[in-house]
Amino acid sequence: MKPIPYGTQHITDEDIAAVTEALKSPLLTQGPKLAEFERAFADYVGARYAVAVSNGTAALHLSALAAGLGPGDRAITTPITFAASANCIRYCGAEAVFADIDPQTYLLDANRVETLLQQAEPGTYKALIPVDLAGYPVDAERFRRLADRYGLRIIEDACHAPGAWFTDSSGKRQRTGNGAYADMTVFSFHPVKHIACGEGGMVTTDSEELYEKLLLYRTHGITKNPEQLERHPGGWYYEMQELGYNYRLTEFQAALGLSQLKRADAGLARRQEIARVYDEGLKDCPGLTLPSRAKDIYHAFHLYVIQCDNRKGLYDHLHASGIFAQVHYIPVHLQPYYRSFGWKPGDLPVAEGYYERCLSLPMYPTLTDEEQRYVIDRVKAFYR
Numbered sequence: 001m002k003p004i005p006y007g008t009q010h011i012t013d014e015d016i017a018a019v020t021e022a023l024k025s026p027l028l029t030q031g032p033k034l035a036e037f038e039r040a041f042a043d044y045v046g047a048r049y050a051v052a053v054s055n056g057t058a059a060l061h062l063s064a065l066a067a068g069l070g071p072g073d074r075a076i077t078t079p080i081t082f083a084a085s086a087n088c089i090r091y092c093g094a095e096a097v098f099a100d101i102d103p104q105t106y107l108l109d110a111n112r113v114e115t116l117l118q119q120a121e122p123g124t125y126k127a128l129i130p131v132d133l134a135g136y137p138v139d140a141e142r143f144r145r146l147a148d149r150y151g152l153r154i155i156e157d158a159c160h161a162p163g164a165w166f167t168d169s170s171g172k173r174q175r176t177g178n179g180a181y182a183d184m185t186v187f188s189f190h191p192v193k194h195i196a197c198g199e200g201g202m203v204t205t206d207s208e209e210l211y212e213k214l215l216l217y218r219t220h221g222i223t224k225n226p227e228q229l230e231r232h233p234g235g236w237y238y239e240m241q242e243l244g245y246n247y248r249l250t251e252f253q254a255a256l257g258l259s260q261l262k263r264a265d266a267g268l269a270r271r272q273e274i275a276r277v278y279d280e281g282l283k284d285c286p287g288l289t290l291p292s293r294a295k296d297i298y299h300a301f302h303l304y305v306i307q308c309d310n311r312k313g314l315y316d317h318l319h320a321s322g323i324f325a326q327v328h329y330i331p332v333h334l335q336p337y338y339r340s341f342g343w344k345p346g347d348l349p350v351a352e353g354y355y356e357r358c359l360s361l362p363m364y365p366t367l368t369d370e371e372q373r374y375v376i377d378r379v380k381a382f383y384r
């Protein structure tokens, strides 16, 4: 059996043809494919606007800037995420504050967030960055209520969850990134995520004001839009109005993203099926707790994360069998960089307990039935 990773991209001949065509076109960057990809992605999630950028981390950075984060401000995120969810706060010179996770969903616990907000001077916190961990969509409506009460922006990190939805209190299905509750939602097109561009990212929003800011920050803070210019001496003229970045996505990456987007729903359906087979195959295995999920959500299953006894033993056993299970995540507040701000073991006990026992089993649309049977078999063998 060939090595089985925890996740990988799926590139088809159609994808390759789309990239080849883009490479033959006159514009390799800032051309028509970008706009086409942004429009298609905005429609896919149900948002008014989408801004494509060079990666998910850049998408988080631009969102944090657009949310107005700066020195002296604070923003709250979860410790169980990829470091970039917190780093974007630091890029703006603001303070990253971690709140503990919910013991059932492992997502940022809104009750903990509320306690932090209640205890702080008004105006201290500027943004909330909840993360749809593993593809489990956060209750964005609940965070919206907090954000409105305390005057914060919501940046939802949906890098794991394109296509997921939760059901709001009116019974309506709300797709992640549709702009109904979060101010901005961030996606990644890293190869291990649902839609691969090599590198790539997207921010979606329903706010025209935030959209304009994101566009400006993406391209050096430079605008040529006559409506935004202070002067207009001639056709050559542009203004750099803010300190922005070059976070653009190339045309061939956009072409790949567009081609991949066509298969996004099929990929999600396959991930659901794989999850069901794990649920069934491992349900009686001692030593494991399988991922729970509410009935009224659609989980995007970027990851299938189990909680297990003797995690190191199982990790080593699976790796020795060619199964590259992975740990998502080492709590971000315990990284040396964040410890230097005073964070320490014991600060966030639910997250730290989760980390001790978590392991992500292989989950990607091209995982074969035979490979999955092998994974289940090896896990069971370990606990026998």
Ligand SMILES: *Cc1c(COP(=O)(O)O)cnc(C)c1O
Pocket (backbone or CB within 6 Å): 055, 056, 057, 058, 081, 082, 084, 085, 131, 157, 159, 160, 188, 189, 190, 199, 200, 201
């Ligand atoms: C992948 C990921 C990112 C960063 O995306 P890149 O495209 O790799 O920069 C941010 N947050 C989460 C939760 C991720 O999984």
